[in-house]
Amino acid sequence: MARSRSETLVQREAKSDDLSGYLVTVLDPTSAASEAYRTLRTSLLYALVDDTPAKVIVVTSPDYSAKGKSTVCANLGVVLAQAGKNTLIVDCDFRRPVLHELFGLHSTRGMVDILVGEHDPREDYQEPLPDSCLKVLAAGTPPPNPVELLGSRRFSEFLASVREEFDYVLIDSPPTGPVSDSAILATQGDGVLLTLDAKKTRKGDVRRSVRSLTAVGANVLGTVMSNAKKQRRRNKIARAKIR
Numbered sequence: 001m002a003r004s005r006s007e008t009l010v011q012r013e014a015k016s017d018d019l020s021g022y023l024v025t026v027l028d029p030t031s032a033a034s035e036a037y038r039t040l041r042t043s044l045l046y047a048l049v050d051d052t053p054a055k056v057i058v059v060t061s062p063d064y065s066a067k068g069k070s071t072v073c074a075n076l077g078v079v080l081a082q083a084g085k086n087t088l089i090v091d092c093d094f095r096r097p098v099l100h101e102l103f104g105l106h107s108t109r110g111m112v113d114i115l116v117g118e119h120d121p122r123e124d125y126q127e128p129l130p131d132s133c134l135k136v137l138a139a140g141t142p143p144p145n146p147v148e149l150l151g152s153r154r155f156s157e158f159l160a161s162v163r164e165e166f167d168y169v170l171i172d173s174p175p176t177g178p179v180s181d182s183a184i185l186a187t188q189g190d191g192v193l194l195t196l197d198a199k200k201t202r203k204g205d206v207r208r209s210v211r212s213l214t215a216v217g218a219n220v221l222g223t224v225m226s227n228a229k230k231q232r233r234r235n236k237i238a239r240a241k242i243r
């Protein structure tokens with residue numbers, strides 16, 4: 001028998017033991033890093049694509065050295081929800097799924113299972129924080145064919161339905177360089193955020209990444225730089241820029 005939505009949503013108490021230390025916006029909301037995520041949120045709220053607000057955002061990076069995609073996705077989702085925006089974070093990095101770990105959730109069922117099964121996606125939403133408009137869809141069962149799944153008609157239909165249901169949908173994805181998953185996702189989203197590491201990401205890789213994304217018609221909204229040089233205060237998320 002189908003379970004009702006209220007029965008299937010996982011309601012959780014926000015226990016800091018469950019949350020990863022990288023969920024700074026929950027664990028330390030007054031920190032400089034949390035303030036940087038709120039600045040990123042403001043930029044995103046004003047980001048327009050063809051005069052329409054960008055609401056389905058793909059977070060990726062040029063390569064595996066530019067760490068922070070999942071961390072940015074999780075914290076940006078938290079601050080959007082803190083601003084009262086109905087937000088869904090979807091783990092579409094089927095190769096290295098970690099979003100559930102950041103929020104202390106399970107990944108026994110998730111996005112992959114929705115794409116290969118018949119059930120209502122809402123059965124697999126999890127609510128990591130109490131009294132919050134944030135929902136998380138974990139990756140689920142690791143698939144042998146991520147690219148095929150993300151390019152499927154069922155995935156487009158899923159995105160169309162969550163676009164109606166939420167104010168913002170944040171999609172965590174693999175980097176652009178080694179695999180084509182994020183390019184496929186980027187063509188279906190409204191915009192792309194690129195995470196960069198000030199010390200490790202090379203300019204040439206950023207250029208190649210932006211070129212490959214724009215070649216498929218994606219809108220690169222901007223970059224989030226981690227590991228940037230200290231200015232006045234220690235601030236790991238030092239710059240968030242959306243053009």
Ligand SMILES: Nc1ncnc2c1ncn2[C@@H]1O[C@H](COP(=O)(O)OP(=O)(O)OP(=O)(O)O)[C@@H](O)[C@H]1O
Pocket residue numbers: 022061063064066067068069070071072093096098174175226227236237
């Ligand atoms: N802003 C940051 N400053 C410093 N280190 C960070 C930052 N964000 C993430 N990290 C470090 O990088 C690790 C990986 O972060 P995260 O999982 O967000 O990266 P990712 O880009 O999603 O990685 P992957 O390519 O494996 O999916 C974290 O465990 C943490 O050690």
Ligand SMILES: [Mg+2]
Pocket residue numbers: 069070071093096098172
């Ligand atoms: Mg990741």
